[in-house]
Amino acid sequence: MEETVTETTEAIAPSLGFQQAARHVWDVLVVGAGPSGALAGRELARQGASVLLIDKATFPRQKVCGCCMNAAALGVLRAVGLETLPDQLGARPLHELLLVAGQRRVRIALPSGVALSREVLDAALIRQAIQAGASFLPHTAATLDGGEERLHRLTLRCSDWRICVKTRVVLVANGLGGGLGQHGHVVEPTPVHRSRVGAGTIVDEAPHWCRSGTISMICGSGGYIGLVQLEDGRLNIAAAFDPWFIRSAKGPGPAAAKLIAQAGLPQVNGLNEGAWWRGTPRLTQHSVCLAQERLFVIGDAAGYIEPFTGEGIAWALWCGVAVSPLALEAIRQWTPALSDRWVALYRQQIGRRQWASRLLATVSRRAALTRAAIEVLSWVPSLAAPVVQYVNAPLPVHFN
Numbered sequence: 001m002e003e004t005v006t007e008t009t010e011a012i013a014p015s016l017g018f019q020q021a022a023r024h025v026w027d028v029l030v031v032g033a034g035p036s037g038a039l040a041g042r043e044l045a046r047q048g049a050s051v052l053l054i055d056k057a058t059f060p061r062q063k064v065c066g067c068c069m070n071a072a073a074l075g076v077l078r079a080v081g082l083e084t085l086p087d088q089l090g091a092r093p094l095h096e097l098l099l100v101a102g103q104r105r106v107r108i109a110l111p112s113g114v115a116l117s118r119e120v121l122d123a124a125l126i127r128q129a130i131q132a133g134a135s136f137l138p139h140t141a142a143t144l145d146g147g148e149e150r151l152h153r154l155t156l157r158c159s160d161w162r163i164c165v166k167t168r169v170v171l172v173a174n175g176l177g178g179g180l181g182q183h184g185h186v187v188e189p190t191p192v193h194r195s196r197v198g199a200g201t202i203v204d205e206a207p208h209w210c211r212s213g214t215i216s217m218i219c220g221s222g223g224y225i226g227l228v229q230l231e232d233g234r235l236n237i238a239a240a241f242d243p244w245f246i247r248s249a250k251g252p253g254p255a256a257a258k259l260i261a262q263a264g265l266p267q268v269n270g271l272n273e274g275a276w277w278r279g280t281p282r283l284t285q286h287s288v289c290l291a292q293e294r295l296f297v298i299g300d301a302a303g304y305i306e307p308f309t310g311e312g313i314a315w316a317l318w319c320g321v322a323v324s325p326l327a328l329e330a331i332r333q334w335t336p337a338l339s340d341r342w343v344a345l346y347r348q349q350i351g352r353r354q355w356a357s358r359l360l361a362t363v364s365r366r367a368a369l370t371r372a373a374i375e376v377l378s379w380v381p382s383l384a385a386p387v388v389q390y391v392n393a394p395l396p397v398h399f400n
Helices: 018-022 035-046 071-079 118-132 243-249 252-262 311-332 336-351 354-364 367-379 381-392
Strands: 025-031 051-054 068-070 096-101 104-109 113-115 135-137 141-148 151-158 161-172 180-182 185-187 189-191 197-203 214-220 223-229 235-241 278-282 285-287 295-297
Touching: 018 135, 018 151, 018 161, 025 035, 025 151, 025 311, 035 051, 035 118, 035 311, 051 118, 068 071, 068 311, 071 113, 071 311, 071 381, 096 367, 104 367, 104 381, 118 135, 161 311, 197 243, 197 252, 214 252, 214 367, 223 252, 235 243, 235 252, 243 252, 295 311, 311 336, 367 381
Parallel strands: 025 051, 025 161, 051 135, 096 214, 141 180, 161 295
Antiparallel strands: 068 113, 096 104, 141 151, 151 161, 180 185, 189 285, 197 235, 197 278, 214 223, 223 235
């Protein structure tokens, strides 16, 4: 009988005392417990490394972006033996993408994918890491202070507590706007000029036109919004807006309502009244540092291009798996070649894939071009197949 994963709303407790963390020299300290960091922690712990996984948040946490996993993301989970995890968590299968611009719309078939709230996914991956042997400290921030021979030294902060920990390798996985201070320098991605900002919310009820199994994407002047039903029936709404559009609409809720109205669709109940909106930094960012001595930058912290149908989580999960062999080598002995290998691997696998998202983001900024593209696709939907296949193609996770 297949084991069932039971997710609760109870906070994931620290797996060790805060002071205990300072008494141990860790093989790997993972800063950020999202999908990339948690999966990296799991894979490294499974290989026998001592892993300390930290995050400034407590889990489960509400997070409105990244609730869709495409075929590539599911392939990464399959490669590490977690292929049944989405089903065990109640994820909803995704079958199609509905594109809307003005009065034009088209439905595009998706090869596979699921919708799953980040509060459930992230918590499950952290529990997987803990079960594999990683130690976990929530509500904990880190600063990279410097190092000594073969070790990094970091200050961890939790409420009024401060401790110093030592580790052989650091994985920076603390997402958009993250970073680690180091002697006045910051390891963090740099926003791209004119990049959009993200915003999102979750409402209790989905309108009739936003049916289960469909990602609905509404494009208009000023940005786009994506809507999808989660595993519990709630509606996740994630948006990418031009900053001026949010200002002119006087908030993300009114901005989303304006795009829905432009498309001639019925409004979503609760979109403005009582909706809890969460914003993000600029969505398109480039990392100025993917690796340095005994340190690797992974996930969103390594750079980000506006994603559309679940590829963002695929990139994050892939990073967590692909960096693990390099981190294990770095634990044993650091060589500059490890840094070069991670940069080359990341650019080959993720940088190359991001062209599709970059192309779609460029098209979406031109309302007339977007409407024309959807008009053409409504007559010949097969024209979208190459892009859909490309962003959903398997990501290799085993390397020689």
